[in-house]
Amino acid sequence: MANSNGMSRRALLGVFAATAVTAAPTFSKAAGFLRGSGDVRRIAMYSGRTGESINTIYWIEGEYIKEALAEINHFWRDWRTDQVLNIDTRTIDITAAAHTLLDSNEPYMLLSGYRSPKTNAMLRSRSRGVAKNSLHLKGQAADLRLKSRSVGQIYKAACACKAGGVGKYSGSNFVHMDCGTVRTWGS
Secondary structure (H helix, E strand, C coil), X not given: CECCCCCEHHHHHHHHHHHHHHHCCCHHHHHHHCCCCCCEEEEEEECCCCCCEEEEEEEECCEECHHHXXXXXXHCCECCCCECCCCCHHHHHHHHHHHHHXXXXXXXXXXXXXXXXXXXXXXXXXXXXXXXCCHHHHCCEEEEECCCCCHHHHHHHHHHCXXXXXXXXXXXXXXXXXXXXXXXXXX
16 A cells, blocks of 8 residues: 555555664664663773773673773773783673672772783782782782772672672772682681
């Protein structure tokens, strides 16, 4: 049946379908399109050291988003040396899962992500609490805090993930999360 313009309903639907396909986002742009929907993982952080922030969906429907991981790798870099390393996605997942359990919209403050050997050695010379073979050296650890949650609350959320190591540093007001052996420490 044709409408007043002489187009059939089928032709009109075809035009709408073609427009929808043309206007649909590419996979690289899908994160913005899918915000707030279905099966996604997001990470939101800021750095007091560099003044930078990140708020990105890095995983959709079982797939990591390459461009988002590159942004995360850069954000988690050793800010002292500007060296970048690929961050282990398991650590990103643990930090994101703990954040979800905390039910907070506030971004984490990232105190330390990747550490170069030079930075780790310098920190070790200043503190007994820095491991010689720290998982920070492998891009497998993060030291985090939230203003709206206590160290104890963050620690409990990270422990509830039952994945990797969780260290509670109440005196320094941060929680360490890593993707190593499941273990806990601190006070």
